[in-house]
Amino acid sequence: MSHKQYKLLALDMDGTLLTEDKLISQENKAAIREAEDAGATVMFSTGRGIQNVLTYVEELQLKSPIVTVNGSEVWKAPGELLLRHRLDTGLLRRMHGLAVYYDTWFWAYSVGDVYNKERWISEPEIDGKEWLKFGFYTENEESLSAIRKELESWESLEITNSHPANLELNPKGISKASGLEQVCGLLGLTMAQVIAMGDSLNDVSMIRAAGLGVAMGNAQDEVKQLADVVTVSNEEHGVARIIREYLLG
The missing domain is CATH 3.40.50.1000 (HAD superfamily/HAD-like)
Incomplete structure (x- = not known):
């Protein structure tokens, strides 16, 4: 070419x-x-x-x-x-739960804002946002691999990373x-x-x-x-x- x-x-x-x-x-x-x-x-x-x-x-x-x-x-x-393309709110809640369970750093992009472990929002407010992406970060390879396995089992997310110690999640196919x-x-x-x-x-x-x-x-x-x-x-x-x-x- x-x-x-x-x-x-x-x-x-x-x-x-x-x-x-x-x-x-x-x-x-x-x-x-x-x-x-x-x-x-x-x-x-x-x-x-x-x-x-x-x-x-x-x-x-x-x-x-x-x-x-x-x-x-x-x-x-x-x-x-x-x-x-919006990320399903139910999936976002489940990912947040995983991040808390494994005690990782996490962040999430919504339309016009970004939230993270140090700045999260109250449970009822989650429904009022349009979510776009969720991310996990941990240097603990066992945790990262366990989180990845769990996310893969849902079969409803595009799973990538932007750094070897993170996971980035988008709606499937996006x-x-x-x-x-x-x-x-x-x-x-x-x-x-x-x-x-x-x-x-x-x-x-x-x-x-x-x-x-x-x-x-x-x-x-x-x-x-x-x-x-x-x-x-x-x-x-x-x-x-x-x-x-x-x-x-």
């Missing part, structure tokens, strides 16, 4: 575009600008909620679509929601890939015209579905095995390197 056939670059944020200090390097910033000047669309596809994405969108002056919370929300453009398919529909592109870059299990769906799936040098091993290409790490401007090699040619 000639380089000119890639029209869309979908970027994970943490561990991919962002350095460990959560910054966008000047090298990556310059390359993204060049890609856009060359007619490509550069967008974020992230596990973060929109509230934790917009400062970076503004920094790069992007007007492109955005996939947030691992695909539970797809934005036509900043501030313009295309669609939203992923960064499903989000990008919606974006391709909007832009009149096919997934074959997409380059997707990431480092964690929540990136696997889009890395596999994209025309070119790229794992970062710092990616989890499983992600590297499933990618078409492995590039340098997020600290070495891997995004800029892929833009130069595959988008600008």
Whole structure:
């Protein structure tokens, strides 16, 4: 496939575009600008909620679509929601129960807010929220594996991670890939015209579905095995390197 056939670059944020200090390097910033000047669309596809994405969108002056919370929300453009997939409230309560039982750190994105172990809400308030994603974090591998097994037995969630010590849960069938398919529909592109870059299990769906799936040098091993290409790490401007090699040619 000639380089000119890639029209869309979908970027994970943490561990991919962002350095460990959560910054966008000047090298990556310059390359993204060049890609856009060359007619490509550069967008974020992230596990973060929109509230934790917009400062970076503004920094790069992007007007492109955005996939947030691992695909539970797809934005036509900043501030313009295309669609939203809600997480069943009953499932959310059961996950919260698991987190409390195993004493893990946990967090949950609702529309317009994010809650966690230190800032949870009262039982009756749970029904009043539109939930999008739930996450567990623990360094205790036995607990993590027990939680995973329990969640798998429910057969009603998409189970990924954004770090080896966490689990991220979305409604079944909802992923960064499903989000990008919606974006391709909007832009009149096919997934074959997409380059997707990431480092964690929540990136696997889009890395596999994209025309070119790229794992970062710092990616989890499983992600590297499933990618078409492995590039340098997020600290070495891997995004800029892929833009130069595959988008600008």
